[in-house]
Amino acid sequence: MKVILQLISFAGLVLTIIPALLTFSGIIGMDTNKSLMLVGMILWFASAPLWMHKKREDQV
Amino acid sequence: MKKGLIAQLDSVNEFEREPVPVGQQRSFKNFLGMYAGEHTAGTEFVIGPLFVAHGVTAFELVFGLLIGNLLAVLSWAFLTAPIAVKVRLTMYFQLEKICGPILVKVYNVVNGLMFCFLAGSMIAVSATAVGIPFGIPMPSLSDFYPSSIGWIITVLFIGAITTIIAMFGYHWVSKFSNIAAPWMILIFFAAGIAVLPNLGVTKISDFWTVANEKIWTGEVMSGQSKFTLWHVIFFSWFANMAMHIGMADLSILRYAKKWYYGFTSATGMYIGHYFAWIASGILYALFLQQSNQSTEFAPGVIAYQAAGIAGAVCVVIAGWTTANPTIYRAGLALQSLKPTAKTWKVTLITGALTTLAACFPALVMKLLDFVALYGLLLMPMGAVIFIDFWLIPKLSLIPNYAAYKGIKINWSAGLTWVVTLFLCVAINQVFGIEIFFLGLPGWFIAAFLYIVLSKLLQKPIQLSAR
Numbered sequence: 164m165k166v167i168l169q170l171i172s173f174a175g176l177v178l179t180i181i182p183a184l185l186t187f188s189g190i191i192g193m194d195t196n197k198s199l200m201l202v203g204m205i206l207w208f209a210s211a212p213l214w215m216h217k218k219r220e221d222q223v
Numbered sequence: 224m225k226k227g228l229i230a231q232l233d234s235v236n237e238f239e240r241e242p243v244p245v246g247q248q249r250s251f252k253n254f255l256g257m258y259a260g261e262h263t264a265g266t267e268f269v270i271g272p273l274f275v276a277h278g279v280t281a282f283e284l285v286f287g288l289l290i291g292n293l294l295a296v297l298s299w300a301f302l303t304a305p306i307a308v309k310v311r312l313t314m315y316f317q318l319e320k321i322c323g324p325i326l327v328k329v330y331n332v333v334n335g336l337m338f339c340f341l342a343g344s345m346i347a348v349s350a351t352a353v354g355i356p357f358g359i360p361m362p363s364l365s366d367f368y369p370s371s372i373g374w375i376i377t378v379l380f381i382g383a384i385t386t387i388i389a390m391f392g393y394h395w396v397s398k399f400s401n402i403a404a405p406w407m408i409l410i411f412f413a414a415g416i417a418v419l420p421n422l423g424v425t426k427i428s429d430f431w432t433v434a435n436e437k438i439w440t441g442e443v444m445s446g447q448s449k450f451t452l453w454h455v456i457f458f459s460w461f462a463n464m465a466m467h468i469g470m471a472d473l474s475i476l477r478y479a480k481k482w483y484y485g486f487t488s489a490t491g492m493y494i495g496h497y498f499a500w501i502a503s504g505i506l507y508a509l510f511l512q513q514s515n516q517s518t519e520f521a522p523g524v525i526a527y528q529a530a531g532i533a534g535a536v537c538v539v540i541a542g543w544t545t546a547n548p549t550i551y552r553a554g555l556a557l558q559s560l561k562p563t564a565k566t567w568k569v570t571l572i573t574g575a576l577t578t579l580a581a582c583f584p585a586l587v588m589k590l591l592d593f594v595a596l597y598g599l600l601l602m603p604m605g606a607v608i609f610i611d612f613w614l615i616p617k618l619s620l621i622p623n624y625a626a627y628k629g630i631k632i633n634w635s636a637g638l639t640w641v642v643t644l645f646l647c648v649a650i651n652q653v654f655g656i657e658i659f660f661l662g663l664p665g666w667f668i669a670a671f672l673y674i675v676l677s678k679l680l681q682k683p684i685q686l687s688a689r
Contacts, residue, residue, distance in 0.1 A: 197531025
């Protein structure tokens with residue numbers, strides 16, 4: 164389960180940075196970039212607290 | 224449920240008057256995330272654009288920040304962290320042992336208020352993003368007072384949420400910061416990269432030319448002073464002077480296992496105070512281009528134009544992740560007035576004061592000057608702590624003099640603080656040296672004064688009695 168959550172989080176980060184690079188390269192437009200960044204944000208905040216939180220408690 | 228919540232809040236123990244025990248110390252990775260999150264903040268959306276407004280050139284920004292941030296990291300690593308891991312006390316308790324309870328109370332009020340104003344500026348920055356969907360009029364570079372009822376309501380809403388999170392203590396702050404940090408950092412990078420074609424950069428080799436001609440042009444905006452390379456170096460070094468040279472981060476780094484965790488501040492400096500300042504400057508240049516040089520100054524709007532909803536949310540969260548630990552620090556400072564008070568109750572009052580201050584846009588528009596002022600005000604006591612820890616014992620004088628003698632005020636420290644600030648004002652007025660540069664001579668003045676005054680005022684004591 165934790166691995167799946169981490170993959171979702173990773174996908175969220177990828178959707179945050181890669182569309183910007185594609186926009187810079189002229190492959191996608193600004194509006195598409197903004198939409199993909201929004202999806203990335205949702206994925207990150209929906210998944211990261213579930214595994215990052217748990218990891219820190221384990222460390223303590 | 225209410226009793227459970229109160230019990231949970233009461234159980235928050237931040238070791239305000241005792242060394243942090245071994246079991247509560249944090250890992251290197253924890254500090255990496257904490258510093259990266261704390262210094263990739265709402266203020267970055269303000270400071271980057273203000274460098275543009277102050278007419279910095281591309282060379283001055285890129286090389287000035289490189290040097291200034293290096294000096295800041297070295298200050299954390301070699302000045303703050305070694306003392307933090309040896310004493311493992313909050314800065315306020317350490318200061319109380321040196322200065323005595325009366326002087327430290329005065330200092331803590333000044334300190335706590337400064338932190339409140341700083342956190343307030345971050346709440347205001349968040350409000351510029353939250354207000355977008357409601358069409359709230361945004362402040363401009365010349366606004367000092369609340370511009371509308373909508374602005375005040377937005378600030379009160381954000382301030383309340385920020386305070387509630389801070390009430391749950393350092394653990395909650397750390398968790399919130401760590402979760403948000405990786406995404407937030409990427410948003411800064413992504414937004415900066417994505418808008419470059421709109422400024423005329425279609426390949427990497429275009430960047431330096433466009434940076435000089437369209438972003439950091441060296442032209443000063445109306446009502447702003449001219450910044451040079453030296454301004455950039457000293458501002459970036461002293462932007463967190465209260466935390467490193469001023470020793471406020473003793474309260475944070477006392478949780479570190481080793482002194483070299485001080486170097487983890489590099490994540491905050493080079494991600495937040497380097498790339499994020501550069502990125503936010505790029506976003507502001509685009510905003511100026513698209514708005515026909517508008518004087519409106521709203522980081523939320525700037526980020527929204529560049530990165531859509533994700534950009535606006537980033538501004539809100541960036542404000543929170545810095546406002547939270549700052550309110551926490553302010554709470555610790557003000558708690559020293561009444562050590563028996565519950566941390567969460569003090570934080571609640573602190574948060575209310577912070578939110579009130581956040582209603583005034585002046586905190587944002589004059590952020591560079593304010594940051595320099597608050598660092599300068601607190602710096603002399605950092606010099607006192609440093610000298611008291613390392614040099615005073617070597618000079619056959621008594622460290623932690625107030626605690627040792629049981630006195631309520633150590634006049635050596637008190638006079639050092641007041642006379643240093645007086646001399647800094649004199650240097651400013653007589654020689655015209657700007658506030659951004661006063662921290663360096665001020666530290667040496669404070670160090671010299673504390674040694675001389677301790678020699679004069681400490682009563683002769685048999686060293687064997689120690």
